[in-house]
Amino acid sequence: MTGGGGRGDGKHTVLLVDDHPVVREGLRGMIEAEDDLTVVGEAASGTEARTMAAALRPDVILMDLRMPDGDGVTTTERILAELPQTRIVVVTTYESDADILRAVEAGAAGYLLKDASRAELAAAVREAAAGKTVLAPSVAGRLMGLMREPAPAALTAREIEVLTQVAQGQTNADIGRALHISEATVKTHLLRTFSKLEVSDRTAAVTTAMALGLLR
Template sequence: MIRLILVDDHPVVRHGLRGMLEAEPDLAVVGEASSGPEGVAVAAELRPDIVLMDLRMPGGDGVEATARILATVPGVRVLVLTTYETDRDILRAIEAGAGGYLLKDASPAELADAVRAAARGETVLSPSVASTLVRQVRSPAPPALSARETEVLRLVGQGLTNADIGRALFITEATVKTHLLRAFTKLDVADRTAAVTRAMGLGLI
């Protein structure tokens, strides 16, 4: 028998999941929680095989709860079950140690099969999530700006001129230009506006 706990802030969702899972002869829902911290406490008390974890809940982030559960409950596997499939959500969950990432539009059969696969130690990803991870792996890493280049671009983004930036950082205007030109090269852009836009898009400033 595979023992599960459900962590989701919506009682209706937990009720529906319990009904779907307990219709399977080899699955048993042994506990529920409505927040990340409560999920950590319930997992520590009941020591389940699988935790089905929502990501975004009032009073506690599912990613943080996942990391804490995996650090404190030996042998447990956490499956994220959420409506969110943004790149950031997926990567944070996987980096925290989640053994799978499923969307709430999964069918009852898909969910039950995913739980069994996770219990066997397999990684379970919905097709769209798997595609996102492949795209992330194939994408080139963002350019590495130096601390000073980042600082200069941040000030450019605030509307400061090269002379203003020089005074703010106690460097010459020529040095500001040098930092900007290096940043342009790394970001593969030709002007200040494009540099700031690209750096912001990459999360560098």
């Protein structure tokens, strides 16, 4: 089921955002080779990305970090403020500590490098569309190093269970049914988890837990 593209063929819709035409062409070729994915638009700047996202409402946006007229992090923040159901995966050549943290804090659902294979890219789009968090292995390693100090308080087994469900794209109501607890209890577990991991939202909690090796 597509989240906002309005297509009736069941394909996940993707918007490409990168200021280099050759990069967009390469990404389009890899995505269009998959039967269940389709590119619905291309944008070359932050402003263009916001306009096209509002008009096309894609399931997933593949977002470059360095662009004219609004960088990828700022653009991610602004699009998610207007379209919170859209999933944004950063695809970039940069993997500096600052870039990774800024993207995660902006609400990106994932972070991939441009040397990703077609299979890795397609899998990332599918997982992001399903509500999951996607991290390139090297990026997960970087996050782990960044977050080693100070060490967060240990999560309980139940908190890990709840966060695992969040990582799979489940809503609070879904999690409550799966674990046979109330939705209010799910929220309590998540709030405690956010506090322990020193984050403020679900995506950051999952990303941080993955980097710390708390989730598989």
